[in-house]
Amino acid sequence: MSPTPKEPSGSDVAGMSVEDRRAFLSKALASAGGAAAFMVGFPSQAEAIPRAEAQAVLSRTGTGPQRNALERMLGDLERALAKPMDQRKWIMVIDLGKCIGCKACTVSCVAENNLPPGVVYRPVVEQEIGEFPNVRKRFIPRPCMQCDNPPCVPVCPVSATYKRPDGIVAVDYDVCIGCWYCLLACPYHARTADFGEFYGDSLAENAPAMAGAAAMAYETRPNFEYGREWRREPGRNASPKGNARKCQFCLHRIENGLLPACVTTCLGGATYFGDYNDDESLVHQLVGSPRMMRLKEELGTEPQVFYLV
Secondary structure, rough: OOOOOOOOHHHHOOOOOOOHHHHHHHHHHHOOOOOOHHOOOOOOOOOOOHHHHHHHHHOOOOOOOOHHHHHHHHHHHHHHHHHHHOOEEEEEEOOOOOOOOOOHHHHHHHHOOOOOOOOOOOOEEEEEEEOOEEEEEEEEEEEOOOOOOOOOOOOOOOOOOEEOOOOOOOEEEOOOOOOOOHHHHHHOOOOEOOOOOOHHHHHEEEEHHHHHHOOOOOHHHEOOOHHHHHHOOOOOOOOOOOOOEEEOOOHHHOOOOOOOHHHHOOOOOEEEEEEOOOOOOOHHHOOOOEEEEEHHHOOOOOOOEEEEO
């Protein structure tokens, strides 16, 4: 009977050639449960992936099993932008089963739109379900509902709030007079008023020597809502100061082929965005789920933000 082959020791492995070491590791992984498949496709030498190749992977929007939800939504977005505005309908779907309440969407929205104190486009509401001791929390992100029948539009005395052909309810900052009627009319409390405050105002109140530095440097950088450059500066009472402000699905991003900031930063992958008029889009398919619900449907506002519960 032939002797049982001796397994290589650590010193034996150290003295092997590169090819022998790879063969030994592949055999060891296979005996540990078929993990040798993990080695398939590895380069023989450690080398950097070319930048062009890496970029191709990151920007991939084709079909296939390797495509994740963000890649699919980018493909949906590309198809939608190829159509006239009145032939697309932007909607958002939020899976409450995936929302972990991290509020990354809220923070990214503040950063993307350079929002001042008191102005929040996407708060996350916490809801307690059940009775003690059998209770749990549910987190509900609440952007603007972009209603098909928006109650904020008819109450605006100067028609600054209007509904676009693609379904997004927008605010014309140059026309808005800051009457706040739309804030009162919105049943979702999805609008806030820009009173011209800065985060550094409290410093000036508590330390008179800081009065000249009321605005932090980052507060005076522009935002690009509705595709225009807007600046908020101390002593300059120009829009968007004094205006009613709200979520607009990051129009400045989607019209340039980018998903809304809240979608790309959602840690749980709970937020989806796309064109409802595209039968092949991810959001169109998700809306058909039996888990789908909308907030305050009984009011007849026809909100275009859908929740999976």
